[in-house]
Amino acid sequence: MSESISLPNSQTQASPAQGRSPQNGSERPASRATEIWERIDDWCERAGDHFNPILVKETRQALKSRQFLVTFSVLLFSALAWTVVGSLWQMPQIYTTPSAPKLLIGYYIVLAIPMLLVVPLAAYRSLEGEIDDGTLELLSITALSPWQIVLGKLASASLQMMLYFVALFPCMAYAYTLRGVDLPTTLLIVGILLVAALDLTVIALFLAPLSPSRTGRIVTLLMLLVILVLAEYGIGFLVISMILYGFQLPVSMVWFTLVSTLLISITVGHLLVAATAAQLTPESENRSTHLRLSMMVVTSTLLGIAVYSIETMGRNDAEEVFVVATMACGIVWGIGGSLMVSESPVMTPRIRRELPQSFFGRMMLTWLTPGPATGLVFAAVHVVVLTAVAIYGLSEMAATAGPFAARQLQGMTQVAILFAAYWIAALICVRWIVAILRVNNHPRVEIGIAALVAVLVLAALVPYSIGMHLNDYRAYQYSRWQITNWVWTMGEVGNRSGAVGSFDIFLVVAAVAIALIGCLVTMPRVVLPRKTATPDQVVKERQANKAAV
Amino acid sequence: MSDTCIELRRLHRFFGKTKAVNDVSFSVPRGHVFGYIGPNGAGKTTSMRILATLDLPSYGDAFVDGFSVVNDPELVRRRLGFMPDSFGTYRDVNCAEYLDFFARANGLVGRQRTQRLQWVLHFTGTSGMAEKPIRGLSKGMKQRLCLGRALIHDPAVMILDEPASGLDPRARIDLRKMIRELADRGKTILISSHILTELAEMCDSVGIIEQGQLLATGSVEEIQRQRAQHRELVVRVLDRADQAAGELHSRDGVGRPLIDGQQIRFEFEGDAESQADLVAWLVGRGYRVSEVVSHKKSLEDVFLQVTEGLVQ
Incomplete structure (x- = not known):
């Protein structure tokens, strides 16, 4: 047991200058080297203070870990082996004909396995390990925010990727000198690999804390493995096609694809990082606003890409982009909307203190604050915007299409309106189901997804089953009793069979609008401006911290 | 500055129908060692986790240095060192790196961090182990290291959940001395243990909890009275x-x-x-x-x- 210990006195520590020995000429060069070394060390130490602590810790761990050692050694050995074998294999044509493609494919495979499989899996295991070993709890009571924890893990994975890439760079440069693959293609391959590896790592980090149970974690691990293997296959196919056949799209389309892919990667990546950080954030804090903002950005990006494609591309290309973008938005708002309407309505005074306090602020920003009521309105507004854009796109496409296609597209407009109405109706149902469940339970927000699926299935299945029963289990015609059967109703509208008239569509939209207004009326406490005071002690502490910074 | 450093006010924590903590209130003055005792499943760890901002109360609140664990957890965390009943260590990391990481995570930089690290290694008697990997340490040394981790940012309040469990008699005596010395340095300590003889020697007051309810609180003599x-x-x-x-x-x-x-x-x-x-x-x-x-x-x-x- 130690005695009382005083802090080490800085004056008693030998300074670099004290380390010099002017009397002894032979020691001078060594002292100077030591001094320089200590300065570098000191500079590195100070620079290290600005890095994310997780990055520092993970780098130290990684450099000592067997996994990194084995992966790095295998990568170097494989690259070297392929350089020798690949070069010999192409002898003597290697001197006369362009030989880069085959070598580059080999190097791509050598690099893609660690970057697209090993690094994301290591990131998943790293975050999962923090949860399993109880160190995440220890981290959560430090000054590190959940965002810093997630970004630290991502930075550490990126550093490993960079090390793998730098190790293979000379080989890729060698392949380039053999001709056959131009510089833009080589750079694009590297870019695709980096972006894909980062995205997959973000997905891995998102999946790691998703399930608290061990069985659930096995499921998430399997999900991740399937995603990684599919990505490895899909990206490999794309890259190898590019190496062998070059770009097969017009230049404008290549740029559009590149920019839109990059934008989607960044925004969806941000959304997943925000969702991961939200999973690590304690319940007492606001986990929702950041996610809502991020979802809004993803939606804007997707809709922007859809609108751009309609404005600038030919109808066939635009149609594909438009359908994919709006469907992606639908998925985002299907999952996101059901999660938002399932949030707990209880807000701690801490969250209330951070809400906009002025009337104007609350009028404009209330929909970003946590809670199922605001979540419902936020989701409903986005579904309506999404539908408006879809209708705009359909009408633009109808203007340039032939008469038959134009009629079909007009039918699709009604389907879009009905789709939005049913979507909002489902979210309203989910909101009330989860509210009832919350009376005696404390369910996770993920219950919203299950409730949404149940609502959608039951809304279609129950009237259909009743109809079947009433018609002695024989095929029967659509009637107004099937109005909640969204699958059949939208199918009838899409087929323009005439079974669903404009009045029916109006009926659905009006019912949903009334239900939504009803929900708005029941939440005046959220909308009305309120002031929640921050304790003096907290204000003083925060001011002191700011001053210290 | 208030004299009360830890305060639990009508704290409740329910898990479904189980009342893990049921209306628990007590306070600990600054610089005191408070022993939290009770049988397994009594609600000690749950209350400690709420105090450490790792869980939220179903009702009521807890305060550390006057800051609410519900509303101002980040301010509570700065004042708090928590040592759970599990070690929470990393692979491929040595003792000095482990402490250095938590020092960084708690916002210590530059010379301040190095000095604090040296002090903690010295105080916990792990200086000789600084370069040794954590997985090779004995349970007693791991426990010292974990105490060092909780101490690294010089918190005013320490919450120690079963710190002496599984330790040999000498390690327990060392731990007791360290805790007493920390209290003498002005730190407020909330400690739970099953080794009641040791708690009696180091605690200024105790709280006895069973089935989520605080049955008695005060010094041993007061409880007797x-x-x-x-x-x-x-x-x-x-x-x-x-x-x-x-x-x-x-x-x-x-x-x-x-x-x-x-x-x-x-x-x-x-x-x-x-x-x-x-x-x-x-x-x-x-x-x-x-x-x-x-x-x-x-x-x-x-x-x-x-x-x-x-x-x-």
Whole structure:
């Protein structure tokens, strides 16, 4: 047991200058080297203070870990082996004909396995390990925010990727000198690999804390493995096609694809990082606003890409982009909307203190604050915007299409309106189901997804089953009793069979609008401006911290 | 600055129908060591986790240095060092790197971090182990390292959940000394343990919890006073011990006496004054009393008396 210990006195520590020995000429060069070394060390130490602590810790761990050692050694050995074998294999044509493609494919495979499989899996295991070993709890009571924890893990994975890439760079440069693959293609391959590896790592980090149970974690691990293997296959196919056949799209389309892919990667990546950080954030804090903002950005990006494609591309290309973008938005708002309407309505005074306090602020920003009521309105507004854009796109496409296609597209407009109405109706149902469940339970927000699926299935299945029963289990015609059967109703509208008239569509939209207004009326406490005071002690502490910074 | 450093106010934590913590309130003054005792599943760890901002109360609030764990957790965390009952260590990391990481995570930079790291290594007696990988450490050394981790940012309040479990006697003594020294340095410590003899030696006050409810709180003496004044008396009477025992049994507050030669052992309910009266009465009756021994109740006795051995 130690005695009382005083802090080490800085004056008693030998300074670099004290380390010099002017009397002894032979020691001078060594002292100077030591001094320089200590300065570098000191500079590195100070620079290290600005890095994310997780990055520092993970780098130290990684450099000592067997996994990194084995992966790095295998990568170097494989690259070297392929350089020798690949070069010999192409002898003597290697001197006369362009030989880069085959070598580059080999190097791509050598690099893609660690970057697209090993690094994301290591990131998943790293975050999962923090949860399993109880160190995440220890981290959560430090000054590190959940965002810093997630970004630290991502930075550490990126550093490993960079090390793998730098190790293979000379080989890729060698392949380039053999001709056959131009510089833009080589750079694009590297870019695709980096972006894909980062995205997959973000997905891995998102999946790691998703399930608290061990069985659930096995499921998430399997999900991740399937995603990684599919990505490895899909990206490999794309890259190898590019190496062998070059770009097969017009230049404008290549740029559009590149920019839109990059934008989607960044925004969806941000959304997943925000969702991961939200999973690590304690319940007492606001986990929702950041996610809502991020979802809004993803939606804007997707809709922007859809609108751009309609404005600038030919109808066939635009149609594909438009359908994919709006469907992606639908998925985002299907999952996101059901999660938002399932949030707990209880807000701690801490969250209330951070809400906009002025009337104007609350009028404009209330929909970003946590809670199922605001979540419902936020989701409903986005579904309506999404539908408006879809209708705009359909009408633009109808203007340039032939008469038959134009009629079909007009039918699709009604389907879009009905789709939005049913979507909002489902979210309203989910909101009330989860509210009832919350009376005696404390369910996770993920219950919203299950409730949404149940609502959608039951809304279609129950009237259909009743109809079947009433018609002695024989095929029967659509009637107004099937109005909640969204699958059949939208199918009838899409087929323009005439079974669903404009009045029916109006009926659905009006019912949903009334239900939504009803929900708005029941939440005046959220909308009305309120002031929640921050304790003096907290204000003083925060001011002191700011001053210290 | 308030004198109360830790305060639990009507704290409740429910897990479904289980009331893990049910209306618990107590406060710990600055610089005190508070022992939190109770059987397994009594709600100790749950309350400690709420104090450490790792869980939220279903109702009520807890305060560290006046800051609410619900509303200002980040301000609470700055003042708090938490040592859970699990180690929470990393692979491929040595002791110095482990502490350095937590120092960085707590916002310590530059020389401040290095100095603090040296101090913690020295204080916990792990200086010689600084470069050793954590997985090679003994349980006692790991426990010291974890105490060092909780101390690294110099918190005002420390919450230690079963820090002595599984330690050998020497390691337990060392730990006790370290905790006492930290309290002498002004740190407020909330500690839970099953080794009640040790808690009694190092704690200024204790709280006894069972089935989520706080049954008693205060110093061991105070709890004894709160409870019925039971103590065991041993009286040595040189002759007629059987007769003396019979007469003693007829007195109020005297339990059934057990005779062991000249010794009469019995439970006595009353304070020191009534004890003196009893001895005077016995001498007055002509018995030659050569020795009176009063056994004060230990924390273990108090614990057994207060709790009923119920587990949720």
